[in-house]
Amino acid sequence: MTFKRWAAGAALLLSAGTLANCSQIFGESESAGAGGSGEGITTAMLVGADGDSANWISHGRTYSEQRFSPLDSINRDTVGQLGLAWSADMDTGRGQEATPLVMDGKLYLTTAWSKVKAFDAATGAKLWEYDPKVPGETAVKACCDVVNRGLAAYGDKLFLGTLDGRLIALDRDTGAVAWTTQTVPTDKSYTITGAPRVIDGKVIIGNGGAEFGVRGFVAAYSADDGKQLWKFYTVPEGDEGDDAPAYLKKAAETWNMDVLAANDAIGGGGTVWDSMAYDPDLDLLYIGVGNGSPWNRAYRSPGKDGKGQGDNLYLSSIVAIRPKTGEYVWHYQTTPGETWDFTATQHIMLADMTIDGKPRKVLMQAPKNGFFYVIDRETGKFISAKPYVGLNWATGVDPKTGRPIENPETRVDQTGKPAMVLPGALGGHNWHPMAYSPKENLVYIPAFEAGMMYAPEANWKPDRARGFNVGFSLAGELPADGGIRKQAAGTLRGMLVAWDPVAQKARWTVEHPGPWNGGLLATGGGLVFQGTAGSEFNAYDASNGKKLWSFAAQTGVVAPPVTYTVDGEQYVAVLAGWGGAYALSVDGDLINRKAPVRNVSRLLVFKIGGTAKLPAPPALAELPLDPPPSKASAEVIALGQVKYGRYCAVCHAPGAVGSTVLPDLRRAGALESAQAWNAVVEGGILKDSGMASFKGSLSKDEIEAIRAYVIKRANDDKALEAGKRVARR
Ligand code: HEC
Numbered sequence: 001m002t003f004k005r006w007a008a009g010a011a012l013l014l015s016a017g018t019l020a021n022c023s024q025i026f027g028e029s030e031s032a033g034a035g036g037s038g039e040g041i042t043t044a045m046l047v048g049a050d051g052d053s054a055n056w057i058s059h060g061r062t063y064s065e066q067r068f069s070p071l072d073s074i075n076r077d078t079v080g081q082l083g084l085a086w087s088a089d090m091d092t093g094r095g096q097e098a099t100p101l102v103m104d105g106k107l108y109l110t111t112a113w114s115k116v117k118a119f120d121a122a123t124g125a126k127l128w129e130y131d132p133k134v135p136g137e138t139a140v141k142a143c144c145d146v147v148n149r150g151l152a153a154y155g156d157k158l159f160l161g162t163l164d165g166r167l168i169a170l171d172r173d174t175g176a177v178a179w180t181t182q183t184v185p186t187d188k189s190y191t192i193t194g195a196p197r198v199i200d201g202k203v204i205i206g207n208g209g210a211e212f213g214v215r216g217f218v219a220a221y222s223a224d225d226g227k228q229l230w231k232f233y234t235v236p237e238g239d240e241g242d243d244a245p246a247y248l249k250k251a252a253e254t255w256n257m258d259v260l261a262a263n264d265a266i267g268g269g270g271t272v273w274d275s276m277a278y279d280p281d282l283d284l285l286y287i288g289v290g291n292g293s294p295w296n297r298a299y300r301s302p303g304k305d306g307k308g309q310g311d312n313l314y315l316s317s318i319v320a321i322r323p324k325t326g327e328y329v330w331h332y333q334t335t336p337g338e339t340w341d342f343t344a345t346q347h348i349m350l351a352d353m354t355i356d357g358k359p360r361k362v363l364m365q366a367p368k369n370g371f372f373y374v375i376d377r378e379t380g381k382f383i384s385a386k387p388y389v390g391l392n393w394a395t396g397v398d399p400k401t402g403r404p405i406e407n408p409e410t411r412v413d414q415t416g417k418p419a420m421v422l423p424g425a426l427g428g429h430n431w432h433p434m435a436y437s438p439k440e441n442l443v444y445i446p447a448f449e450a451g452m453m454y455a456p457e458a459n460w461k462p463d464r465a466r467g468f469n470v471g472f473s474l475a476g477e478l479p480a481d482g483g484i485r486k487q488a489a490g491t492l493r494g495m496l497v498a499w500d501p502v503a504q505k506a507r508w509t510v511e512h513p514g515p516w517n518g519g520l521l522a523t524g525g526g527l528v529f530q531g532t533a534g535s536e537f538n539a540y541d542a543s544n545g546k547k548l549w550s551f552a553a554q555t556g557v558v559a560p561p562v563t564y565t566v567d568g569e570q571y572v573a574v575l576a577g578w579g580g581a582y583a584l585s586v587d588g589d590l591i592n593r594k595a596p597v598r599n600v601s602r603l604l605v606f607k608i609g610g611t612a613k614l615p616a617p618p619a620l621a622e623l624p625l626d627p628p629p630s631k632a633s634a635e636v637i638a639l640g641q642v643k644y645g646r647y648c649a650v651c652h653a654p655g656a657v658g659s660t661v662l663p664d665l666r667r668a669g670a671l672e673s674a675q676a677w678n679a680v681v682e683g684g685i686l687k688d689s690g691m692a693s694f695k696g697s698l699s700k701d702e703i704e705a706i707r708a709y710v711i712k713r714a715n716d717d718k719a720l721e722a723g724k725r726v727a728r729r
Contacts, residue, residue, distance in 0.1 A: 042155075056069075067434070068438060071525065071563050084551070090603065101158070163191050190209040200323065216271035266300060269315060282377065296457070335367070340369075342367065364436075412472075416456050445498075474650075488587075512533065531556070532556070598620070640705035643706050
């Protein structure tokens, strides 16, 4: 087996408008009390959020989602005195991806498992908490950890999307539930991890699930009572009737509708699982649409020759819609006929800038496909695109058509042959928010490189069994060769890129030890804040990338920071806690071995002169690599490998290499005993903590074959490196 073949499985986963002067807007609301009484957060406050530097009232701070705060008392000169003001431990040990909201001295956040907590933003005193009690088994419907990215605020309420698809309104003062609406069909693998947005009293939320055969949509609900107001599907259903909206009829022309109509389990994908932005002047809501389901277009939308065909609208597109009605206005498709999981759900950011001497209202995105796009946000017309990371699937974007110029060798749905593709399914940039500094006219991108081998799965069939169902083999063969594994890990790269969107090139780049570093915040103090996979929380000079300050966070930090003031004093807050797709799939033996990345889930809040200290980091549990002997036949092990790739790799890492967050199955106590193994995998005894039962998806023999495969892998690795290793939980 070649290095490339291995990199296959492993690398996968290794594999605003500032409107009126804000004192006018806030003059009223301050007396009304954004703290709860009166009308609370209003549309005018959301539209004018840019002028309210004390608070952070919507996901990307403003509807433009720039994540730039004008606050400047923490700046290049003072950041050296930044210290911990307070911290708060979270009660979940999974990935933390949330952006906190801050209003009138109170900080609200979501954690893993869609829980919500409220704190006094200056002292850290806990005000209330809310647990929606998402069933542990829901985890198996989620592609990428049991994360949640945050809340929306409107009136006296906060809005939360839960992993199991509920939209919940909470009283902001008490955390009491005001209403609950189930937004997704519960018999399909839909999940919500994204933050809702509120536009004029309508709460807008999408969902995820395009690894599992769902049909993507975004919908709006009344902030008053949770009643659904409109629903916008991103892909056609199969049999578009005459009364289907025109935009879906147009989409239907770009799909093989016979295949789509015949298979409820194909779904098409196109989930809207993260980004949205809003331009109040144009009254346009922008949504980022996800990948196809299944990924492999040859199965999703085949031509007569069995090869993939059609653009498959509106996959991997930015779509502009009317927030009042859900009416389609325009779209721009970043990856026509996507087949590599190249979502366009990444951060959408709006800004006004001069390009070629003309003032332009632009929309910017660095989607997974590796190109940085600048689009006219009024019309959806392409302005420019250039690669912000290394890529090999296209040589550029045709400025006339706005379409990529593809490399035919990486068109795996056409060739039917495996190919190493860069970026891989994790993208060149994932959900981690960017930030924009209008002072520097730079977009800061948390970028990375992690290629992936796409090996089309033979005889793929749509089905609704648990587990990834994407039309590529994710078995993740791993040679028992440390050299090759190190080499593959060496191809991984993580960086903070300061991108000039007018010149379409990097002005400066900071290299990180590896991928999956934190989301970003840019400030008027000339700083860019970012957490890292290397367990640091850093401040960089926004103009040149010089590291000015660093804090040892004890855990990988992936969430984006926010900043706010209480009584005029500036704070910076970030939710720490390693997790998400990469953390679950990376080779735990090789990545950051010197300083293992762990999950210590905790909110960190800083101010100038802060003197608080973190508790000592929890001790690492040492689990020896001591498997039973491998006695199963090659045939059984091969079956186990395929089933492992399909059902287990997404959480326990491809090739059973032991991810950085969830149990390393090579070291699991249950590996010793068929009965104990079965009690977990079929019996579901750990389902409440996120390890679902696979009964109905896997037979007893298949479950035992997976055990045989993991035993084989464990023995190979034991032979590879004798001696004890530190295992992470
Ligand atoms: C959706 C994520 C997810 C998937 C998919 C998944 N697991 Fe797990 N698994 C977990 C979590 C979370 C735990 C830890 C549960 C706990 O802490 O009690 C776990 C624990 C286990 C354990 C116990 C480990 C120990 O240390 O004793 C075994 C065995 C196991 N999984 C096997 C499997 C097998 C086999 C598959 C594929 C058929 C699989 N898992 C798929 C999330 C997952």
